[in-house]
Amino acid sequence: xxxQAPHCQSCQFKDSSxxxxxxxxxxxxxxxxxxxxxxxxxxxxxxxxxxxxxxxxVYSGKVKVSRMGSDGKEQIIRLAxxxxxxxxxSLIDNTKYTASAIALDETxxxxxxxxxxxxxxxxxxxxxxxxxxxxxxxLGDTQDKLIHLAMKPVRERLAEALLLLKSxxxxxxxxxxxxxxxxxxLSSIVGTAKETVIRxxxxxxxxxxxxxxxxxxxxxxxEKLVKISSMYD
Amino acid sequence: xxxQAPHCQSCQFKDSSxxxxxxxxxxxxxxxxxxxxxxxxxxxxxxxxxxxxxxxxVYSGKVKVSRMGSDGKEQIIRLAxxxxxxxxxSLIDNTKYTASAIALDETxxxxxxxxxxxxxxxxxxxxxxxxxxxxxxxLGDTQDKLIHLAMKPVRERLAEALLLLKSxxxxxxxxxxxxxxxxxxLSSIVGTAKETVIRxxxxxxxxxxxxxxxxxxxxxxxEKLVKISSMYD
DNA sequence: TTCAAAAACTGATAAAACTCATATTTTCCG
DNA sequence: CGGAAAATATGAGTTTTATCAGTTTTTGAA
Numbered sequence: 001x002x003x004q005a006p007h008c009q010s011c012q013f014k015d016s017s018x019x020x021x022x023x024x025x026x027x028x029x030x031x032x033x034x035x036x037x038x039x040x041x042x043x044x045x046x047x048x049x050x051x052x053x054x055x056x057x058v059y060s061g062k063v064k065v066s067r068m069g070s071d072g073k074e075q076i077i078r079l080a081x082x083x084x085x086x087x088x089x090s091l092i093d094n095t096k097y098t099a100s101a102i103a104l105d106e107t108x109x110x111x112x113x114x115x116x117x118x119x120x121x122x123x124x125x126x127x128x129x130x131x132x133x134x135x136x137x138x139l140g141d142t143q144d145k146l147i148h149l150a151m152k153p154v155r156e157r158l159a160e161a162l163l164l165l166k167s168x169x170x171x172x173x174x175x176x177x178x179x180x181x182x183x184x185x186l187s188s189i190v191g192t193a194k195e196t197v198i199r200x201x202x203x204x205x206x207x208x209x210x211x212x213x214x215x216x217x218x219x220x221x222x223e224k225l226v227k228i229s230s231m232y233d
Numbered sequence: 234x235x236x237q238a239p240h241c242q243s244c245q246f247k248d249s250s251x252x253x254x255x256x257x258x259x260x261x262x263x264x265x266x267x268x269x270x271x272x273x274x275x276x277x278x279x280x281x282x283x284x285x286x287x288x289x290x291v292y293s294g295k296v297k298v299s300r301m302g303s304d305g306k307e308q309i310i311r312l313a314x315x316x317x318x319x320x321x322x323s324l325i326d327n328t329k330y331t332a333s334a335i336a337l338d339e340t341x342x343x344x345x346x347x348x349x350x351x352x353x354x355x356x357x358x359x360x361x362x363x364x365x366x367x368x369x370x371x372l373g374d375t376q377d378k379l380i381h382l383a384m385k386p387v388r389e390r391l392a393e394a395l396l397l398l399k400s401x402x403x404x405x406x407x408x409x410x411x412x413x414x415x416x417x418x419l420s421s422i423v424g425t426a427k428e429t430v431i432r433x434x435x436x437x438x439x440x441x442x443x444x445x446x447x448x449x450x451x452x453x454x455x456e457k458l459v460k461i462s463s464m465y466d
Numbered sequence: 467t468t469c470a471a472a473a474a475c476t477g478a479t480a481a482a483a484c485t486c487a488t489a490t491t492t493t494c495c496g
Numbered sequence: 497c498g499g500a501a502a503a504t505a506t507g508a509g510t511t512t513t514a515t516c517a518g519t520t521t522t523t524g525a526a
Contacts, residue, residue, distance in 0.1 A: 067376075069384040070466060077376055091370035098376065128361065135368040136326035141329065142375045143300075143310055149382050150424035151302040183474065191383035192515055196474055213515070214522050215473075233303060351491055357507065387483070426484055431505060448503075 005059060005110060014085040015139050017057060018134065021126035033116040039103040039179035046087055048100045054113040056086040061107025062169060066188060067099045074188040077142070079104075088131065091117065104185070152229075154192045158200050159229035162210070163187045166219055178218040181217070238269035238292060238343060242429040242450035244318040250290060251367065254359035266349040281318055281333045289319040292418065294340025295402060298466050299421060300332045307421040310375070311351040312337075324350065337418070353402070385462075387425045391433050394422045395443070399452055411451040 007033035008014060009024065018028065033163045036059070039045055045056060048067060063080040077099055080086055090097045091114060121128045146159055170177045183201075187194040201217070204210045209228075219225065239263035241247060242257065252263065269292070272278055278289060281300060291313050298311040298319065310332055313319055323330045324347060354361045381390055403410045416434070421428040434450070437443045442454045442461075452458065 067380050069380075071384075074382055075380050075383045077379065089369050089372050092365055094366075095373065098373060122358075125355075128365070132325055132361070132365050132368065133327075134291055135365065135372060136322050139322050139368060139372045139375060140326055140328065140331060142372060142379060144380045144381060146310065146375060147300050147308050149379060150308045151306055194473095195475085195515080196513060201265075202475080205392075212474090427503095428485080429483060430506085432483095435505075445504090 001124045004121040005034075005108070007031045008034065008110075011059075013057070013059075017083050017126065018085045018088075018130060019057075019120075021130060022124065026111075026124060027121060030112065030116065031121070033113055035111040035113075037109050037111060039104055039107045039109065041107075043103050043107075043164055045103060045107075045109060046097055048097050049060050050097050052087055052091040052114065054098060054111050055091055055117050056101070057110045058086060059110055060107040061109075062216075063101050063103050063107055064104050064185065064188075065099050069122065074184075074185070075191060076185065076188040077145075078081070078138075079164065079189070081168055085134070086221045088117075088134070092131075092135070093125040104181070149191050151229075154190060154196055155200050156229050156231055157192070158186075158192045158197060159188060159204075159225040162217070162219060163222060163225050163229060166222060176218050176220055178216055179223070180214075180216045182215055238267075238341070240264045241267065241343075246290070246292075248314050249336065250289075251318045251321075252360065253365060254363060255353070255357065257358065258263075259353060263345065263349065263353070263401075265287075266346055268344040268346075270342050270344060272340045272342065274336055274338055275435075276336050276340075278334040278336060278340075278342055279330055281382070281389075283330050284348060285320050285330060285347065286326040287344050288321045288324055288345045288350050289334070290345065291315050291317045292341040292343055294342075295337040296334050296340055296342075296378050297337050297418065297421075298332050298334050307417075308424060309421040309455065312397065313373075314401055318367070321350075322368070325364075337414070367382070382424050385464075387423060387429055388433050389424045389462050389464055390425070391419075391430060392437075392458040394419060395452060396458050396462060397422070397448070399455060409451050409453055410455070411449055413449045415448055 007013075008019070008027040011017075011092045014020065014022075014027065019027065022030065032215055034057075037063070043061065046052070058080050060082050063084075063086065064076050065078040065080065065086065066074050066076040080101070084103050086109075087097065100122050121131060148160060152160070165179050165181065183194045183197050187197040190197060201210065201212065204211065204225075206222070209219070209224045211218045211220060239245075241252070241260045244250075245363040247253065247255075247260065252260065255263065267290075272294070279285070291314050296313040296317075296319065298313065299311050301307050313334070319334050319342075320330065354364060366443070381393060397445050398412050398414065399410045402412055411441060414429050416427045420430040423430060434443065434445065437458075438445065440457065442452070442457045444451045444453060
């Protein structure tokens with residue numbers, strides 16, 4: 001029933017992923033060494049503290065990358081979607097994973113062993129340049145998150161988080177945008193308590209900005225969210 | 234009176250900076266194109282919103298990299314010391330500076346034009362590999378900051394900030410560590426209000442962990458700071 | 467369909483940190 | 497050295513957000 005992984009040469013992300021600059025023979029080699037895997041909602045793709053053995057390419061689904069505090073509180077560092085690369089930072093830095101990657105949906109992922117990845121980066125300058133730009137962009141994004149966490153109140157950060165979910169996961173033309181996400185996960189993106197998230201979501205509902213059905217949130221008025229999120233920019 | 238910049242070939246950081254893997258002829262070329270500058274305390278080295286024209290190498294002094302909120306609140310993203318590279322993220326990402334670099338002391342900096350930097354990165358794989366690792370490490374550091382900001386209370390973050398200052402700026406053998414830093418800057422590292430910083434510093438003083446003379450803070454008991462900073466790790 | 471578990475929601479209270487006001491000390495310029 | 501400006505320090509009161517306790521709704525499996 002589950003769709004098999006296509007060959008890298010015919011992968012729908014071959015022209016948009018980190019490997020878009022690869023030659024055909026490189027894609028073939030990639031295809032030989034890669035390993036396809038499925039994860040159910042909640043399953044761990046890689047775990048904080050483990051040594052990276054390669055990198056991951058998301059083929060379908062949604063993934064959260066997050067760290068746990070000792071008090072059980074979770075902070076989501078990044079959201080990944082199909083076509084995204086996971087786990088490259090630790091591999092390059094040659095350190096253990098500092099965060100875990102967990103499937104938010106039924107998710108399919110290709111694993112590329114470190115040896116193959118390193119070979120590719122060494123041999124293809126275009127790939128290594130793209131990788132560098134990816135790192136630079138990720139660094140910029142993380143700095144933005146840091147700034148907003150430090151400077152914006154929860155209401156604005158929540159508005160921003162909803163817009164992030166929309167810009168990350170909205171499919172072409174599917175309007176209005178809807179997503180099923182637990183209040184707990186949402187609070188881990190925003191960096192606050194789940195009750196606080198719920199309260200502000202209720203406020204957004206009263207203002208007609210969103211509606212909810214269970215854990216499903218529908219964004220009716222993204223413009224208002226933009227206005228709220230950038231109140232102090 | 235001011236010491237002149239030495240040639241890159243005999244720079245004291247030639248074996249520890251980003252350019253440690255350069256050949257002699259590359260260092261010579263670097264030396265030709267570089268431009269040496271001095272900055273007084275408070276002077277801007279590069280400014281948020283401007284386009285990067287190259288990268289900076291700190292030769293002496295201390296630099297803060299920070300962003301301003303519209304309400305005038307500042308968040309310090311990074312502290313740089315002699316031997317460190319500045320402004321590379323924006324250049325690689327080909328975006329405007331998202332933060333400003335400001336001298337915290339009398340500071341000397343070499344500027345390397347983008348063309349020269351890019352040429353070097355293109356031609357010397359070792360340099361580009363090191364640059365990639367630098368980005369990966371910076372990303373890891375920033376993620377750590379994000380997590381701590383989200384999860385740790387101010388008291389712990391302040392202890393951490395003091396340890397960061399110590400690990401960044403303590404000179405070989407100079408014990409106990411002292412640094413002159415405004416409470417305002419310290420609060421911009423921690424991500425809190427300056428009064429809050431002052432209150433916890435007073436507490437640390439009462440506990441004999443630090444002493445202060447004006448804006449000079451001396452760390453008497455770093456071990457206690459470690460204990461405080463990792464209370465919930 | 468039903469029921470139990472999980473998740474969403476609501477309210478009350480407490481804690482952490484911010485703001486504002488003001489006193490005191492330090493800095494540094496003339 | 498003197499004095500004004502800046503920075504540090506402290507106190508009181510307020511705001512924001514967290515925590516805890518409980519209710520209602522949703523979900524998913526028997």
